[in-house]
Amino acid sequence: MAEEMSIRNAYGNALVELGRENENIVVLDADLSRSTMTHLFAKEFPDRFFDCGVAEQNMMGIAAGLAACGKTVFASTFAVFATTRCYDQVRVSIAQSHQNVKIVATHGGITVGEDGCSHHAIEDLALMCALPGFTVIVPADAIEADQVIRAAAATHGPFYIRLARPKMPIVCRDHYNFVMGKSVTMRGGGDATVIAIGIMVERALQAADTLAREGIELRVINMSTLKPLDEKTIVKAAEETGAILTAEEHLQHGGLGSRVALVVAKQHPVPMSFMTIKDVFSSSGKGEELLEKHGLTATGVVEEVRSLVGRKS
Amino acid sequence: MLSSTGKLNNIPELVSSASHLAAGVASCKGVALTGSMEEMKEKTRTLRRHIINMTERAGSGHPGGSLSAVELVTALYFHVLRHDPQNPHWPDRDRFVLSKGHAAPVLYAALAESGYFPVAELLTLRQMGSRLQGHTHMLTTPGVEMSAGALGQGLSFGIGNALAARLDGRDYRVYVLLGDGECNEGQVWEAAMAAAHHKLDNMVAIIDRNRLQIDGWCCDVMNTEPFPEKWRSFGWHTMEVDGHDLDQIIAALSEAKTIEGKPTAIIAHTTKGKGVSFMENKAEFHGTAPTSEQAEQALRELE
Numbered sequence: 060m061a062e063e064m065s066i067r068n069a070y071g072n073a074l075v076e077l078g079r080e081n082e083n084i085v086v087l088d089a090d091l092s093r094s095t096m097t098h099l100f101a102k103e104f105p106d107r108f109f110d111c112g113v114a115e116q117n118m119m120g121i122a123a124g125l126a127a128c129g130k131t132v133f134a135s136t137f138a139v140f141a142t143t144r145c146y147d148q149v150r151v152s153i154a155q156s157h158q159n160v161k162i163v164a165t166h167g168g169i170t171v172g173e174d175g176c177s178h179h180a181i182e183d184l185a186l187m188c189a190l191p192g193f194t195v196i197v198p199a200d201a202i203e204a205d206q207v208i209r210a211a212a213a214t215h216g217p218f219y220i221r222l223a224r225p226k227m228p229i230v231c232r233d234h235y236n237f238v239m240g241k242s243v244t245m246r247g248g249g250d251a252t253v254i255a256i257g258i259m260v261e262r263a264l265q266a267a268d269t270l271a272r273e274g275i276e277l278r279v280i281n282m283s284t285l286k287p288l289d290e291k292t293i294v295k296a297a298e299e300t301g302a303i304l305t306a307e308e309h310l311q312h313g314g315l316g317s318r319v320a321l322v323v324a325k326q327h328p329v330p331m332s333f334m335t336i337k338d339v340f341s342s343s344g345k346g347e348e349l350l351e352k353h354g355l356t357a358t359g360v361v362e363e364v365r366s367l368v369g370r371k372s
Numbered sequence: 373m374l375s376s377t378g379k380l381n382n383i384p385e386l387v388s389s390a391s392h393l394a395a396g397v398a399s400c401k402g403v404a405l406t407g408s409m410e411e412m413k414e415k416t417r418t419l420r421r422h423i424i425n426m427t428e429r430a431g432s433g434h435p436g437g438s439l440s441a442v443e444l445v446t447a448l449y450f451h452v453l454r455h456d457p458q459n460p461h462w463p464d465r466d467r468f469v470l471s472k473g474h475a476a477p478v479l480y481a482a483l484a485e486s487g488y489f490p491v492a493e494l495l496t497l498r499q500m501g502s503r504l505q506g507h508t509h510m511l512t513t514p515g516v517e518m519s520a521g522a523l524g525q526g527l528s529f530g531i532g533n534a535l536a537a538r539l540d541g542r543d544y545r546v547y548v549l550l551g552d553g554e555c556n557e558g559q560v561w562e563a564a565m566a567a568a569h570h571k572l573d574n575m576v577a578i579i580d581r582n583r584l585q586i587d588g589w590c591c592d593v594m595n596t597e598p599f600p601e602k603w604r605s606f607g608w609h610t611m612e613v614d615g616h617d618l619d620q621i622i623a624a625l626s627e628a629k630t631i632e633g634k635p636t637a638i639i640a641h642t643t644k645g646k647g648v649s650f651m652e653n654k655a656e657f658h659g660t661a662p663t664s665e666q667a668e669q670a671l672r673e674l675e
Contacts, residue, residue, distance in 0.1 A: 085539070109535065109570075117528045117562035124532015127510070127517070128540070129463075147522050148559070152529055156510050156519045 061228035061261065064201035067165050070222055071096025073208040074133060078104045084212065085125050087134040089115050095135040095165045115145040119160075123152035126159040131212055137171075138164035138180030138221055146186060153217050154190040160218075161211045162187075167197070167221035168308035169336065169353065170258065170346035179341050180221070185313025187219035188286045194239065195286040197221045197307075199260040200229050203283060206237035214239065221257070223308075225346050228261045230281075242289040248276035251364050251371075252296040252303045256282055256315050259306035259334070259355060266360035277364055285315060290322045297327040302367045304332045308355060311335035330370040332363050412618055415485065416446050420647045420674050422481035422494050428667035430498040433506065436657040437551060438478035440582040440615070440642040447621040448547060449482040457487035460514045466544050467533045469518045471526020472551035472580065473507040474659070479516065480504050488515035524557025526550060527577060531567050534575040545629070546575045553585030556594045561606070567635040568607030575635045576628045577608070580615065582644035584655045603637040615640030648673055 078084050078100055090113045092098040101108035111118035115136055122134040135141070141164035142149070153160045169179045187195045194216060198204035204222060211218045230245065237243070245260065246267050255263040260281045267277040278300050280292060297303055303323060305316040316333035323331060336353045350356060419442050427433035449455075453466045470479050477497065484491045489503065496502035503512045507521030518529045530548040537544050554560065567575055579599075587593045596602065603610040609631045613620040621640065628636035644658070645651030648670040651662075662670055 085535075107539065111566060112562075114559075114562035114566065116524075116559040117531075117566055120525050120528020120559065120563065121532040121535065121566070123518075124529040124534075125536050126532070127529070128533055128536030130536055130539070148525055148528070151519060151522045152525050 061230075063226040063228050065226050066198065066201045066204045066222045067094075067096045067224070069201035069204040070163060070165070070208055071099040073205045074100040075103055077209065077212050078107065081131065081212070082107070083129065083131050085109070085130045085132050087111055087118050087122055087132065089113060089118050089136040089140065091136050094137070095163070097133070097135050115140050116148045119145045119148035120152050122160045123156065123158045126153075127156070130159070132160045133163055134160060135163045135165065137178065138167040138183045139178055142180065142183040142186050142219075150190060154192055157192050157216055159215050161220065162218065163208070163220045163222065165222045166224045168223060168257065169341045169349045170223050170225050170308065172224070172346040172349060173343050175343040176340040181308075181310045181336050181341070182313070183219075183221060184285060184307070184309050184315070185317075188313065188318065190217075193217050193219055193286060194284070195219045196239075196284050197256040198283055199257060199281050200227045200231050202229060202231040202235060203237055206235070207283065210237060210239050223258055227258060230261045230264060237283065240284050240287045240289060242280050242282045242284070242292045244278065244292070245281050246277070246279040248278035249300055250276045250302075251368050252278040252280060252300045253306055253360060253364065254280045254282045254293065254296070254303060254315065254319055255306040256285065257308055258350070259308060262355070262357040263306055263360050265357035266364065269357070269361050270364055275364065275368060282315060282319070285318060288318055288322065290326070293319055293322045294326045297323050297329045301371050302330045304334065304360070304363050304367055306334040306355070306360060308350070309335060311337060330367055332367045334359060334363060409618060412446050412450050415450055416442050416618075417674055418485060419446060419478060419481040421671055422484070423477045424648070424662060424667050424670045424674065426477045426480070426494050426497040427661040428664060429495045430661060432498060432659075432661050433477055434474040434659050435477065435648075435662065436584070436644040436651060436654065437472060437580065437582065438475045439646045439648060439651065440644045441475050441478050441549060441580045442646065443616045443618055443621060444549060444578055444580060444640055445478050445482045447618055447625065449486050451622055452625050453547070454544065455486070457483075457515065460488060464542055464544050467517050467530065467546045469526045469530045469533070469546065469548040470508055470516075471518075471520060471529075471548055472523065472554050473520025475549070475551075475580075476504070476506065476508045479508060480513070483513070483515040486515070489513070523551070523554040524559040527560055527563035527567070530575055530577075531563055531570070531572065534567070534572045535570065537574055544574070547578060548576070549578045549580060551585075552579055552581045552583065552590055552596065552599070553593070555579065555596050556585075564603065564606040564608065571633045572635045573632050576625065577603075577635065577637045579637065579639050580642055581639050582642045584644040584653065584658065586655060586658050588655055600639055603639070607634055608637040609634050610637045610639065612639045612641065615642035616646055
């Protein structure tokens with residue numbers, strides 16, 4: 060079993076360190092600071108932390124107002140509440156004025172698990188990618204999350220960063236270097252490419268091991284920056300491997316798969332397949348059980364790639 | 373193109389030049405700009421004529437809720453606000469947040485008359501390529517503090533401004549203008565709760581209580597009474613004024629500066645469409661521009 064680390068702890072710790080380096084950083088939460096881990100920042104910098112209570116619309120407005128006065132604002136809550144609950148506020152108060160607000164949403168996807176479909180953010184990436192000017196990032200593990208948070212703090216403009224609830228296996232090892240807007244090729248291969256985000260990166264790497272034993276060399280790309288998309292690497296993968304699979308913990312419309320398909324269709328059409336949650340809301344269950352229910356497993360990747368390779372001309 | 377606009381030629385030139393305003397700010401930081409009462413009354417007539425001309429030329433827009441707020445905006449821009457039209461991003465400026473973003477014409481008129489941009493530009497309202505968007509947009513118009521248009525968002529934005537003042541040790545004040553129909557929005561009350569929670573005595577909410585919203589009288593569409601009691605119960609120092617009486621408005625804004633430990637709400641009783649007989653108390657002029665004939669009549673009434 061691979062080493063696991065909490066991606067939310069990585070966020071909370073990074074915030075504290077950034078708070079020490081930069082007194083312009085202000086953090087907001089909506090009554091979930093012990094879950095989002097912003098309470099670590101609140102403890103050390105009580106004057107620069109504002110708990111907005113269960114009022115996400117107001118939180119996003121306050122974030123915009125602080126940013127308009129020169130603050131670098133991090134606003135956190137669960138991904139469902141950070142997006143669908145206050146989308147109009149994010150759209151008008153933050154996006155249309157290109158405010159320097161970093162929405163760091165925890166508990167993204169279905170791995171929230173037992174809380175059920177009201178708490179599963181499965182459309183958040185489509186919504187946030189739809190807003191002009193937003194940068195949208197899904198880190199694959201705690202190490203990448205730490206780098207992403209620092210990069211966001213150093214870059215002006217609105218960000219949506221989606222973190223997962225469960226601990227995640229470490230995949231970004233050694234000298235991993237996150238660069239905004241650039242994907243990272245985690246494993247080389249010439250027979251097919253899987254482009255993955257979040258928890259699916261580790262599953263894709265597992266699948267690549269299995270497929271290698273069958274003689275299929277799978278290229279694995281971590282497309283953590285969903286917007287702006289690293290089009291160059293996608294086109295190169297299409298040209299060199301001739302088949303692309305995408306894998307994400309999100310609905311099929313408007314997420315990673317849709318975005319990659321736009322690039323492939325226009326610039327270098329090749330057979331594609333998409334591992335997503337189909338057009339349904341999920342249900343209560345353990346995170347792992349839900350991933351399995353929706354086919355988001357390493358075995359699922361293996362099967363999709365086998366089928367995809369068969370479609371190559 | 374802009375200078376050849378017929379109607380604009382009738383509009384008096386700026387009473388106070390922008391450079392005069394800038395010099396005043398530089399020499400007396402912390403002291404409000406003061407226009408005489410006569411100058412301000414003349415300014416209200418000027419702003420009303422601008423609103424009619426702008427919306428008539430655009431063929432669309434929101435004259436009713438702009439006209440109701442003329443005295444409120446005049447008192448702020450020509451007497452109360454500490455601002456510098458030559459330096460719209462001056463960190464110590466008072467913030468005026470127009471939450472009812474559809475009242476853009478009255479704000480644009482006040483900004484132009486203050487010297488943020490040429491008065492002639494007002495007639496580009498809502499046109500392709502104009503800096504004067506249909507609803508306020510802070511990235512396109514000098515002096516506009518917040519992008520609005522979807523109702524209910526300004527008070528929250530103002531709280532952010534007010535908290536930043538506190539964090540930075542700055543003494544600027546934040547004024548947010550809301551509509552009374554706008555107070556149907558739940559976010560307004562989330563923000564009302566939060567401003568009182570944080571004891572933001574550097575913040576004033578002014579509610580343009582013209583009693584009309586798009587579908588009719590507020591009390592019929594969605595009754596917000598008892599309105600002052602709502603603000604009081606949320607923890608605001610609450611006053612009521614005649615929103616067309618400059619003396620009362622200025623007195624209330626002065627009183628607000630003396631209040632400690634809580635934000636101030638000023639409920640300004642106004643008449644939608646104020647100053648134009650056929651627009652007064654008419655919900656249909658919320659979002660309907662005057663025809664050229666109507667505009668001519670309105671301008672005669674506003675001479």
